Amino acid sequence: MSGKKSLWSLLVLALLMSCTNGESPYRFYDWNVTYGDIYPLGVKQRGILINGQFPGPQIESVTNDNLIISVFNSLDEPFLISWNGVQQRRNSWQDGVYGTNCPIPPGQNFTYVLQVKDQIGSYFYFPSLAFHKAAGGFGGITILSRSVIPVPFPPPAGDFTILAGDWFKQNHTDLKAILDGGHDLPFPDGLLINGHESNGNTFTVDQGKTYRFRISNVGLTTSINFRIQGHKMLLVEVEGTHMLQNTYDSLDIHLGQSYSVLVTADQPAQDYYIVVSMRFTPQVLTATSILHYSNSAGSFSGPPPGGPTIQVDWSLEQSRSLRRNLTASGPRPNPQGSYHYGLINVTRTIRLANSAPIIDGKQRYAVNSVSFIPADTPLKLADYFKISRVFSLGSIPDNPTGGGGYLQTAIMAADFRGYAELVFENAEDSVQSWHIDGHNFFVVGMDGGQWSPDRRLNYNLRDTVSRCTVQVYPKSWTAIYMPLDNVGMWNIRSENWARQYLGQQFYLRVYSPANSWRDEYPIPKNALLCGRATGRRTRPL
Numbered sequence: 221m222s223g224k225k226s227l228w229s230l231l232v233l234a235l236l237m238s239c240t241n242g243e244s245p246y247r248f249y250d251w252n253v254t255y256g257d258i259y260p261l262g263v264k265q266r267g268i269l270i271n272g273q274f275p276g277p278q279i280e281s282v283t284n285d286n287l288i289i290s291v292f293n294s295l296d297e298p299f300l301i302s303w304n305g306v307q308q309r310r311n312s313w314q315d316g317v318y319g320t321n322c323p324i325p326p327g328q329n330f331t332y333v334l335q336v337k338d339q340i341g342s343y344f345y346f347p348s349l350a351f352h353k354a355a356g357g358f359g360g361i362t363i364l365s366r367s368v369i370p371v372p373f374p375p376p377a378g379d380f381t382i383l384a385g386d387w388f389k390q391n392h393t394d395l396k397a398i399l400d401g402g403h404d405l406p407f408p409d410g411l412l413i414n415g416h417e418s419n420g421n422t423f424t425v426d427q428g429k430t431y432r433f434r435i436s437n438v439g440l441t442t443s444i445n446f447r448i449q450g451h452k453m454l455l456v457e458v459e460g461t462h463m464l465q466n467t468y469d470s471l472d473i474h475l476g477q478s479y480s481v482l483v484t485a486d487q488p489a490q491d492y493y494i495v496v497s498m499r500f501t502p503q504v505l506t507a508t509s510i511l512h513y514s515n516s517a518g519s520f521s522g523p524p525p526g527g528p529t530i531q532v533d534w535s536l537e538q539s540r541s542l543r544r545n546l547t548a549s550g551p552r553p554n555p556q557g558s559y560h561y562g563l564i565n566v567t568r569t570i571r572l573a574n575s576a577p578i579i580d581g582k583q584r585y586a587v588n589s590v591s592f593i594p595a596d597t598p599l600k601l602a603d604y605f606k607i608s609r610v611f612s613l614g615s616i617p618d619n620p621t622g623g624g625g626y627l628q629t630a631i632m633a634a635d636f637r638g639y640a641e642l643v644f645e646n647a648e649d650s651v652q653s654w655h656i657d658g659h660n661f662f663v664v665g666m667d668g669g670q671w672s673p674d675r676r677l678n679y680n681l682r683d684t685v686s687r688c689t690v691q692v693y694p695k696s697w698t699a700i701y702m703p704l705d706n707v708g709m710w711n712i713r714s715e716n717w718a719r720q721y722l723g724q725q726f727y728l729r730v731y732s733p734a735n736s737w738r739d740e741y742p743i744p745k746n747a748l749l750c751g752r753a754t755g756r757r758t759r760p761l
């Protein structure tokens with residue numbers, strides 16, 4: 221009885237909140253995207269800068285804020301920015317990938333209108349077209365809780381963003397040419413932390429105080445390990461989920477993933493290394509920054525601390541230790557545990573196997589044998605304007621076929637309000653990282669070997685993390701549960717940028733027949749039109 225009552229009051233509260241949504245604050249950003257000289261590995265490179273910055277400016281927001289981001293493309297190539305982890309509820313129009321948006325032509329601008337609806341946490345944005353991500357153009361996104369929502373830890377004395385990842389000396393057009401030529405990328409030339417390889421950043425802390433570090437892997441091809449010399453890290457948030465606060469000496473962060481930790485400056489006052497190093501690679505490159513106590517008596521002693529390198533089991537164990545705090549609030553005042561994801565009936569199981577086929581003599585990457593090729597018109601626009609022969613639904617199977625790879629503009633159809641089980645199956649020797657736009661999902665299981673239905677007996681149906689990017693270990697599987705609660709055209713992709721570029725991605729079209737603004741926003745008035753959508757009207761006459 222009282223359970224029912226509180227559920228009712230939560231529903232009323234939710235309704236009230238959605239009605240007052242228009243009241244949410246607006247934040248305006250004016251971005252000019254240019255080429256500029258950067259020297260991340262000591263040699264001059266042509267980086268992609270945003271308002272002259274590499275990495276780009278931080279977006280700092282609060283749950284439900286409206287972000288109005290005007291992007292002027294001063295490059296000599298078409299350009300788009302996408303928002304890793306921002307769910308774009310009802311609004312795949314703003315997702316900024318080639319399947320949803322026309323590129324911003326050189327010398328023109330486009331204004332994104334996003335809302336960070338019902339979200340908290342740490343994310344990043346990045347340039348989504350061609351191989352631009354290899355030149356920069358990325359930056360951090362912070363979504364703080366609204367002041368009325370309790371946060372399960374005291375306010376930190378400072379909030380730092382760390383964007384780390386591998387880096388190449390070759391520029392993005394040369395790297396793209398290697399891939400277009402049918403070859404794999406070379407091994408990266410370095411690792412960077414906020415654009416620097418070795419001690420280019422200093423994070424200053426006061427002894428005795430506690431700080432939040434939000435760390436994202438913005439790299440192209442490698443998993444990383446993050447650690448701070450002499451300090452423990454309390455894991456508090458993973459891609460919008462408040463976690464059971466376990467302590468770690470170091471954390472594995474796979475491509476496209478974001479973590480936030482609390483670090484207390486509780487050591488003797490000196491300088492310490494902040495370290496990222498490569499994981500699961502034949503050669504281990506490292507980048508360092510400095511944790512500087514404001515009353516520091518001196519510099520480091522000894523070399524940066526080492527971390528794990530090739531150990532897969534260690535990483536698997538660590539990722540199994542990620543549990544969400546069921547009693548903590550998320551973006552809403554109700555506890556994260558009030559959504560019983562494990563009790564909902566699955567309406568569809570989709571198994572996705574990655575592979576690396578050679579097609580027409582060239583290296584490609586595929587999922588369920590399909591290697592994605594873009595259409596001449598963004599899929600979302602083709603769908604909206606009912607332009608035929610751009611794509612066909614069901615052009616990627618729900619299960620691995622075992623057959624050889626083939627090229628296809630792959631779209632999977634899905635019903636709004638369904639509840640999907642997705643199993644990522646990795647028969648290859650490398651770690652995979654998968655990201656789904658527009659959704660968060662529950663990571664219910666991962667293990668070595670082949671997935672089979674009896675693996676469900678060991679799923680975590682109670683307190684696993686809800687996130688948007690998940691790794692799959694070599695010769696292993698990862699299973700997720702995902703509510704199909706966001707109508708739109710959504711990119712599902714490898715976060716390994718060479719694999720993504722060479723076809724390891726597809727689109728999920730979450731469809732509602734209602735054709736109602738409650739389910740999906742209408743096409744924005746400023747939508748850019750291109751391909752076979754050129755000249756169409758974005759508003760009725």
Ligand SMILES: *[C@@H]1O[C@H](CO)[C@@H](O)[C@H](O)[C@H]1NC(C)=O
Nearest residue numbers: 251252253254272292293294
């Ligand atoms: C963008 O930056 C470039 C280089 O600084 C400048 O020439 C150009 O006028 C700027 N464009 C806009 C729209 O601010």
Ligand SMILES: *[C@@H]1O[C@H](CO)[C@@H](O)[C@H](O)[C@H]1NC(C)=O
Nearest residue numbers: 290292327328329330331746
């Ligand atoms: C951006 O584009 C709009 C038209 O879509 C135009 O009115 C505005 O002046 C442009 N801004 C800049 C800085 O070019």
Ligand SMILES: *[C@@H]1O[C@H](CO)[C@@H](O)[C@H](O)[C@H]1NC(C)=O
Nearest residue numbers: 371372463464465545547548
């Ligand atoms: C979980 O969240 C609750 C409520 O905010 C908090 O009091 C508690 O300390 C958290 N527990 C852990 C283990 O993180």
Ligand SMILES: *[C@@H]1O[C@H](CO)[C@@H](O)[C@H](O)[C@H]1NC(C)=O
Nearest residue numbers: 255265266390391392393394
């Ligand atoms: C990348 O480098 C090549 C030479 O290796 C050069 O021709 C090309 O213009 C460069 N691209 C950019 C975007 O700077």
Ligand SMILES: *[C@@H]1O[C@H](CO)[C@@H](O)[C@H](O)[C@H]1NC(C)=O
Nearest residue numbers: 560562563564565566567639
């Ligand atoms: C799930 O399915 C079972 C068996 O078909 C049914 O008994 C149960 O009521 C369903 N649960 C929900 C929450 O729909």
